[in-house]
Amino acid sequence: MLTKDQFNSLKLIYNLFYNVADNGLLWLKELNINDSQKIHIEKLTNIIYSITNISDKIDGELDDIIIIVEENLKEYILQTFGNKKIKKII
Helix, strand or coil, X not given: CCCHHHHHHHHHHHHHHHCCCCHHHHHHHHCCCCCCHHHHHHHHHHHXXXXXXXXXXXXXXXXXXXXXXXXXXXXXXXXXXXXXXXXXXX
16 A cells, blocks of 8 residues: 555656656556555656666665656656757757
């Protein structure tokens, strides 16, 4: 069962991921229905695989994986969309 903090963190991550992939919105809608940590770890693993060069299995507790994915996702979005804005300005 997810804690309130885990739920809120997953909600933030899936919402951020929605900015770069349609799956984020689907997962955000499923969040209220699915309470399995195992499934969310799989989804977070999919996110990290799609935004980084990491291809190894991510091990650890859900809280640790959330932190890793959230930081990488924020960095990915800033780099991707930040570079587009800079190019438009130049």
